[in-house]
Amino acid sequence: MVGRIFIASDHGGFELKSVLVEWMKEFGFDVVDLGTDSLDSGDNPDYVRKLCKSILNDSSKGILSCGTGIGTAIAANRFRGVRAALCTNEFMARMSREHNDANVLCLGGRVQGDDLAIGILSTWLNTAFSKDERHIRRLGKINDSDT
Ligand code: RB5
Secondary structure, eight states: OOOOEEEEEOGGGHHHHHHHHHHHHHTTOOEEEOOOOSSSOOOHHHHHHHHHHHHHHHTOEEEEEESSSHHHHHHHTTSTTOOEEEOSSHHHHHHHHHTTOOSEEEEETTTSOHHHHHHHHHHHHTOOOOOOHHHHHHHHHHHTOOO
16 A cells, blocks of 8 residues: 655656656545746755655655756665665666665656656555565664664
8 A cells, every 4th residue: 555655856857757746646646746846947955855854754655856866866865764766667666665665766857758757656656565584684784874
């Protein structure tokens, strides 16, 4: 069961975000769009912060997009409890859920076409964490690895 989904982007991921919001609404997901709302240049850490705070408060999942997905992934992984995965194909999307229990998916609006992005999103939303002991152990070690 997928709960509420938060989504945010900067200008580089704005057009992709619009496509993904429309697709999720069509399939009945409870989507909360945190912006941006235009192609005007902005700073993706501002949107990442909003999204990470929201998913951590709500124990839900989030989608981020920027031009490449890289900036949002780097910024999101600074938030304790966020496991953000930049995925460029459906295999990565499946693995990021089964093995890494990713709670944020990052996509690049300038990286792949809309159809592949939707395939990645659909795979990610429909794949559960495996709960295998080795993966739980590894996630525990990440949680314990303060710098
Ligand atoms: C904005 O031009 C671009 O740098 C940003 O969207 C993102 O790709 C950064 O990682």
